[in-house]
Amino acid sequence: MKRLRLLVHYLLMVALLNGCGEQQVLEKLGLAVAVGYDLSKDGQLLGTTVFYQIDPEARELVTVISGTAHTSKGLTLSQNRESSKKIVGGQIRVVVYHDELARKGILALVENLTRDASIGSNVYLTVAKGRAYDILTHRYPENSNIGIYLYQAIRQNIDGENMISSKLHEFMKDYYAIGKDPVMPYIERVKNELHINQIALFRDQRLVAEITTREGFFLKVLRERYNKGELEINIALDKKRLFTVIEHISSKKQMKVLDLEKPRFSVKVKMTAQIQEMAEKIDLSKPEQLNKVQKAIELAVKKETEQLLEKLRKHDVDPVGFGEIYNIASQKSGKKKLSKDECREIMKRAKYDVDVEIKILRTGVIG
Template sequence: MKKLKIAMICFVIFSAIFFGRVTTQIVDDVNMASAVGYDYAGGDRVKLTTVVPVFKPDKSVGNKTYAASDELSKETLRKLNQSSSRKMVNGKLEVAVYSKELAERGIGDIVDTLERDPSISERLLVAIVDGDAEQLLKEKYGDRDTGVFLSMLIDQNIDSGLVPTYNFHNFLNNYYSKLSDPFLPLIQKNGKYVQIKGIALFKDGRYIQNLKQEHQFVFKALLEKLKLVTYKLKLDEDAFVAIEDINTRHKVRVKKIKGKPEVTVELTVKGIIRESKKIRTSEAAVERIRKGMEKQLEDQADEMIRTFQKAQIDPLGFGHEVRSRMRGFDYKKWLEQYPNLKIKVKTQVDILEKGVIE
């Protein structure tokens, strides 16, 4: 009886080892793509470019790209493998870029492959390229491979620049939401450099327009708390002031007037004067700067929100703000009301310091 038992257990272990094996993937023997780019290739086809870092013996990192096109993104991966000596895997993907041309046709269907795949991180950074994604990824920029370089570039601009905190998860949340629309950072290859050009706005998964450069500050300030950014204030024809180390906070209030919601956003900005051109910084002048900044911010916000309403998009998620404050929220009615909704931004600016000189 005891022997039988031991034999049974041995049989179970043996069969588990023998039949339960899966193919191994050793880190050194696979190509881990760090970035992927999508271009429009005519018809239903999409051209896919992947960047694979090449670790050289002298500790520098090279950059190798593979490109192929097909209707399905996973099929292109198979085609890429035909020209690669090691198997391509996408578990370490950091950045996905889509060309503007493709984004205009809608990227909803193409995002599916990244969303469905369990090996893709929710922290994946997604961006739109003004131009050709393959051209952008082919070039090597810093001392790292392009994938890591792009993710560092975008991350740096999220932390201390004007790109809102935005990863794949936020994108999908906004994309599937009935109330808000997604946006993505727009990058551009400029000769030997890459730069963040601005924000690309989407409607139903289709790229429609860019956010104006001067609106980026208000845009980010209305989405989250800003920290340590710089704002350029234009006072007169040729008088400029740079406000630095800005901290912002915003609060949304919704009032219901005759069954119609009215949104007021209170934006508080605190900053320090770091540079002034053709304007003195006396007490009266600081007051002028403060008032000027309040007005400029309000004008920019109003203009920006009006363009959103005209295009019937809601990247700032006012719909969510209203929904969370209203019982029995009606989606259809809201979408009808949205273009004519009263949305006001009130700003309160505090100039904390003006540097080390009067």
């Protein structure tokens, strides 16, 4: 009898609660792949959404809807009015921000993405040179869906270690960490092609500067562990300047605070690589020659790293996270936790001792 009552309860639960799950049947949804945010002329937000093209018989291969509103959810509402399907954000892969908008601060927009449970943290955030609307609505003859194309292009570059990853959770982590600033890929449309050859530097939530992807390499080495990828570098060897390409670079970095009062950091970079190409014929099988080349590369890498650090300080941004390291060290010595602004003040006076150690593992089979 008790069992029967239990069973009745279960069945009642199934019967009565089955309306509570909100159904989102796949083919009735407009699945957004890429979203762009622009600043429109009247100060409102201009949103552009790229969808998966579902209908196999449709003539257009890509669906783009845009609208204006004051908030990002307001955009979804206004876009829904133009769409035959319910617009949902669970498949968003790329978000593009107009650089004008990024200069004013994008935290509210980014936070909105994190608040939506259906949007995962694997969304790439990017900054566009010019309006995102122009990038997303342009017809690219070689790509059927700009959203998917953009996603694949960014992912390919990040997987190949050519670009610093800027997923949603990475942005949020960098933003909320005291003494660290986020970065994003900076994309640009050149005629029918998309170029990703700059990196946008943020100060807190505002875009302030950009660096080239070459500088991005050194930034990436300082920010995270580096595993593969290659670099063309100009070295001075026997008073001659020549180019060499090193590949299969893997690097580890170690940063320490040397002095808390006059902020001073030691930056140690250990790299292993193999030489792929030299512009001139040099017999690398001799150890003394190889040593020379090694030293020359070390010097060149050190120089470029120092230049990058100088540039970062000039723009008053800290994407490497020196402030975070400083903060930890100062708390260990018994001081109070610093605020974001205090950290930034201190970093303005920071000095860096850069020390690069490169080991050439292989010089090619025939070299």
